[in-house]
């Protein structure tokens with residue numbers, strides 16, 4: 001046997017099978033209250049490699065939950081193709097390869113936390129009840145009725161239930177909604193450990209800092225389409241620029257805003273915020289040609305990049321839809 005054969009192969013070589021998830025040109029339409037048809041997911045293409053931790057971001061109504069529902073086989077796409085580990089979603093879910101923490105539902109209010117985990121654990125022979133409760137941080141809550149658990153505690157219970165099948169792919173729809181800062185940190189530490197053991201994770205979130213801190217990759221969608229896809233830092237870099245803010249007279253601000261380095265300017269309180277492609281040039285102008293004071297330069301936050309990307313090219317009426 002050669003040395004190469006003895007060495008464990010890297011994950012990709014050892015598992016040359018299908019990616020964790022593939023969505024190809026997926027379309028989902030609904031009817032609104034007036035009975036008019038609209039497209040919630042509009043030709044979405046997404047491929048998630050095994051072992052990736054992907055944050056799924058988008059404004060309200062962007063199509064995140066609908067996409068997740070299609071991934072999990074809870075909703076059927078009108079057209080396009082959805083696959084998990086090379087299988088139809090329902091098959092992969094039934095095989096316990098995929099589990100989800102959804103925003104609501106799935107829990108019986110009168111059961112205790114432990115009874116819930118035991119009952120659902122009975123569907124997964126070999127499931128380690130104590131282990132999943134410990135991993136989700138709900139062991140101390142074991143005798144509490146579900147109805148008496150806070151929103152964040154119920155989310156942790158859903159997380160424990162999702163771990164019962166020891167899934168390869170965990171799909172989380174706003175998993176930390178209702179959790180306090182400490183619970184959120186503990187939750188992500190656990191997910192990270194699972195991800196480091198090779199689990200694929202996709203999570204929808206509104207918390208930009210969660211995407212920034214915990215995801216390898218950030219996929220932003222708007223109006224059912226992918227509008228940006230990359231690492232949090234590459235998305236920020238794609239939106240190159242910094243925000244320069246200062247206390248400045250409206251007249252000076254107008255002159256500065258007309259300069260080439262400024263893409264846009266907004267006023268919040270007494271401060272003018274200039275979105276700049278060349279903060280050095282802008283700083284020189286502010287210092288040498290205006291009476292601006294308390295000048296600050298800040299990197300664009302992921303949230304600012306996100307707002308800029310998703311609202312780019314949209315007319316103001318549409319943007320306020």
Ligand SMILES: Nc1ncnc2c1ncn2[C@@H]1O[C@H](COP(=O)(O)OP(=O)(O)OP(=O)(O)O)[C@@H](O)[C@H]1O
Pocket residue numbers: 030031032040058059060061062063064065066067
């Ligand atoms: N069953 C349904 N019937 C009709 N419209 C629906 C249905 N489900 C979702 N929609 C609509 O489809 C669009 C996408 O909704 P979706 O819940 O996927 O967005 P989202 O990105 O998850 O939003 P949020 O961040 O608010 O949870 C929205 O306009 C929503 O109102």
